[in-house]
Amino acid sequence: MPNYYVAVTNDDNWPVVRDKHIWGLPEGRENLIRRLKGGDYLFIYLMSSRKGDELLPPRLEGLFQVASEPYRDSKRIFKGRLYPNRVKLKPVLIPKKPAEFKPLVPKLAFIKNKQFWAAHLRSGLAKVPKQDFELMRKVLK
Numbered sequence: 001m002p003n004y005y006v007a008v009t010n011d012d013n014w015p016v017v018r019d020k021h022i023w024g025l026p027e028g029r030e031n032l033i034r035r036l037k038g039g040d041y042l043f044i045y046l047m048s049s050r051k052g053d054e055l056l057p058p059r060l061e062g063l064f065q066v067a068s069e070p071y072r073d074s075k076r077i078f079k080g081r082l083y084p085n086r087v088k089l090k091p092v093l094i095p096k097k098p099a100e101f102k103p104l105v106p107k108l109a110f111i112k113n114k115q116f117w118a119a120h121l122r123s124g125l126a127k128v129p130k131q132d133f134e135l136m137r138k139v140l141k
Helices: 014-020 102-107 117-121 130-139
Strands: 004-009 022-025 041-046 049-051 054-056 059-066 085-093 125-128
Touching (some): 014 041
Antiparallel strands (some): 049 054, 059 085
16 A cells, blocks of 8 residues: 655756656655655655746646665765655656645645645655545646
8 A cells, every 4th residue: 555745846856856757855864765665656846936037836746656665875966955865756647737736735634734834845755645645636637
């Protein structure tokens, strides 16, 4: 039985996740990434960012399945930080257009404090119940 997660990344590293099928967490997050097992599902969540004058909202960019056990690799593939704690991914769904995340917040069970919803994603990886998985899967067309 797989588990379901929301995995955080940023605009700079989304192409690495999408094209190399690898997601990672920084040093000190080994215990967090060890929760992932082959067959688990990860929604890739991109934080809010600026593109020129445009403010891009937080969004879900894709759905992947974990394709490896967590491992360590210090090869620099991500921009900015190293992110040596990694898992390999298999794409399940990468839509042409991402799904905005904020409209989902009131409906998501894993987000207990709706006012400070972003805090639920601060660690970089959040486990979600199956009902939230189904809802997010539906909006990611």
